[in-house]
Amino acid sequence: MKKVWFLGVTASCILAACSSEDEQLSADELAEKDWDAIKESAEGAEIGMYMWGGDDSVNRYIDDIVVPHLDENYDVTLERYPMDAPDFLNRLMSEKEAGDQDGTADVLWINGENFRTAKQNDLLYGEFTHLLPNMEEYIGDEASFVHIDMGTEIEGYEAPWGNVQFAFQYDADRVDDPPSTMDELIEWSIDNPGEFTYPNVNDFTGNSFISHMLYSVADSPDELEEYDEEWLRANEEELWSKLNDFQDSLWREGQTYPDDLSQLDQMYADGEVSFTMGFNEHRAESMIEDDVFPESTETIFLEEPGSIGSTHYLSMPFNTTEPEAALIAINYMISAEAQIKKLDPSLWGEGHVLDSDLLSEEQQAEIEEHLGDDAVEADADIILPELDSRYHDWIIDRWEEEVVQ
Amino acid sequence: MIAKRDLQKIFWLLLLFLLFIAPALLMFWRSLSPGAVWPELFSGEWNFRAWQVIFSDGNIINALINTVLIGAAVVLINFLLAVPAAYGLARFNFKGKPLIESVMMMPILIPVLAIAMGMHITMIRIGLTDTMTGVILIHLMPTLPYAIRVMKSGFDRLSITWEEQSAVLGVGRFRTFFTTLIPLLLPSIRSMAVLVFVISLSQYVLTSIIGGGQVSTLPLIYYPYFNSADSAVVAGFSVIFVLLPMLFFLVFEGLIRLYLSAVRSA
Incomplete structure (x- = not known):
């Protein structure tokens, strides 16, 4: 009996060792291959992608557009594994510790804080975006989101996939005079007690709402460009007094806040509050279509302080076994074709990362067509850059003390 | 009236x-x-959109099959391990018994996530990550302590005189176990099986850490939808979630009937 057990363990050790000796090219070695060679070695590969799986339209976009295209044109099979970023980072961390080079996933959907964690802990593949032909062809390097992701230098470790603006959704049947600035919103809430609230700041959306408040306290957005504790100390008083001013008028007198955006969305869908908010200015469209939000839902931006834009990215883990196929997949997902299809509200409906100067007239016309005349679009002059992720932590720390208590 | x-x-x-x-x-x-x-x-x-969404997910059938297979395997292994352990704890006194008892309860006293991270590294080394076997093994962690508890109180309630009577009549221990003890222990076995199945059914974190998304189960598809306002889809998944244990219980009852009639005729 003992012998059998011993044999079993040895066998599985050998198996584990064998599979981890699979050939894997580093980023530098890949750089020496030209694109055709990469395409060739990607053929027949099966790759996995870690991505949050809780949005039907996002899942459909991957399953109906990306997967068939990769299969037909490159003979690459893509499968999505539904997992939240913190969860897959934990997994990668353990795999790193165990020296496992035979990773499960090859593509990651990531941004902001999680990207910073992943990069600091060497969980990513390396510099790869310069290998992607479509990066140069459609995205270029003009936009700031190509270089910085919430204060973290990108250095080619991730490729932009989508751009979304922060917007507010309200029920036009219940709100006659929608506010257009932060101060008007506060006033509206005071006049209509119990009709407005924002998610707890531990939630990304709730935190971003406070970020907008920070911007409205600042004299100009430049003041917040770099993380500046001194500025925060000098101005935080104003921020908290603004928040405390209308706290009593919030839903349940501000005694409690929705835990996350999904809870606020549900409250809005149930008619408990008149406003919800969130990244992706087009998100209401598919929600209305799916009967989640009421038909009278309208989307607005606040002209003052503006609307924070957020970018999310695609990256590769350090232990991908099919880096070539992962490159092929990412290259397709940032192409004009895939990006334009992503605009379609019936598929996903979120902003592209393309540089319109690099697009053909035809492609620009297609984008116009998708967006339509009455689509919500933020004017360029109200778009605010995303704050350094250290502001994110600061808000969590101080909000509890200043607002909740 | x-x-x-x-x-x-x-x-x-x-x-x-x-x-x-x-x-x-x-x-x-x-x-x-x-x-x-x-x-x-x-x-x-x-x-019917919610149900369309649920069943258009290419993985759902696979996930349902996996969930049931994993749940059934976890119940079976729990039975095989918990019955001897509980028997030993209930019928014998030996040195260090309290210590062994508390070690057996340990997995539910220590945060599961902490153990899972350590186990993950071990599982990587022996090549069990991303496999069904690995997921089944890790599901033993939150279930086995309960199973041992339930079975032990089953044995505690059962007077030893039944076994003695059987021995006096010259029936072997093995046979006594299958023809006398198991039928008498049925209430405990029933609650153990349902409890273990439901716990295994609702594991998200353990399955996702060890299975890596490759071993797809119902919670892996279902839980992300909690992060959306799409309450229709969440409601639909919840209905499936309720139906699975009921289905399991029916099949399990059927198996018990079969077993009992086989024992009686033997």
């Missing part, structure tokens, strides 16, 4: 219905009628 006893019976049945069946029916209703705002119950039209 309805007898008092009948009235009582109706009252209890009604209470059971309200507590256990009505919520599931309400979920089913919600999955078909999204957009209805309380106190309005019906939004005006039937809508």
Whole structure:
């Protein structure tokens, strides 16, 4: 009996060792291959992608557009594994510790804080975006989101996939005079007690709402460009007094806040509050279509302080076994074709990362067509850059003390 | 004229219905009628979108099969391990028994996530990550302590005289176990099986850490939807979630009947 057990363990050790000796090219070695060679070695590969799986339209976009295209044109099979970023980072961390080079996933959907964690802990593949032909062809390097992701230098470790603006959704049947600035919103809430609230700041959306408040306290957005504790100390008083001013008028007198955006969305869908908010200015469209939000839902931006834009990215883990196929997949997902299809509200409906100067007239016309005349679009002059992720932590720390208590 | 006893019976049945069946029916209703705002119950039209979403996920059938297979395997292994362990703890006194008992309860006292991270590294080394076997093994962690507890109190309640009587009649220990102890222990076995199945069914973190998304189970597809406002889809998944243990219980009851009739005729 003992012998059998011993044999079993040895066998599985050998198996584990064998599979981890699979050939894997580093980023530098890949750089020496030209694109055709990469395409060739990607053929027949099966790759996995870690991505949050809780949005039907996002899942459909991957399953109906990306997967068939990769299969037909490159003979690459893509499968999505539904997992939240913190969860897959934990997994990668353990795999790193165990020296496992035979990773499960090859593509990651990531941004902001999680990207910073992943990069600091060497969980990513390396510099790869310069290998992607479509990066140069459609995205270029003009936009700031190509270089910085919430204060973290990108250095080619991730490729932009989508751009979304922060917007507010309200029920036009219940709100006659929608506010257009932060101060008007506060006033509206005071006049209509119990009709407005924002998610707890531990939630990304709730935190971003406070970020907008920070911007409205600042004299100009430049003041917040770099993380500046001194500025925060000098101005935080104003921020908290603004928040405390209308706290009593919030839903349940501000005694409690929705835990996350999904809870606020549900409250809005149930008619408990008149406003919800969130990244992706087009998100209401598919929600209305799916009967989640009421038909009278309208989307607005606040002209003052503006609307924070957020970018999310695609990256590769350090232990991908099919880096070539992962490159092929990412290259397709940032192409004009895939990006334009992503605009379609019936598929996903979120902003592209393309540089319109690099697009053909035809492609620009297609984008116009998708967006339509009455689509919500933020004017360029109200778009605010995303704050350094250290502001994110600061808000969590101080909000509890200043607002909740 | 309805007898008092009948009235009582109706009252209890009604209470059971309200507590256990009505919520599931309400979920089913919600999955078909999204957009209805309380106190309005019906939004005006039937809508099958939620079920379309659920069954258009290419992985759902696979995930359902995996969930049931993993759950059944976990129940079986729990039975094989918990019965001897519980028997030993209930029938014998030996040195260090309290220590062994508390070690067996350990997995539910220490945060599961902490153990899972360490186990993950070990599983990587022996090549069990991303496999069904690995997921089944890790599901033993949150289930085995309960299974041992339940079986031990089953043995505790069962007087040793049954075994002695059997021995006096010259029946071997093995046979006594299968023909006398198991039928007498059925209530404990039943609750152990259902408890273990439901715990295994609801594992998300453990399955995702060890299975890496490659071993797809129902919670892996279902839980991300909690992060959206799409309450119709969540309601639909919840209905499936309620149906699985019921289905399991029916099959399990059937197997028990078969076993009992086999024992009686033997």
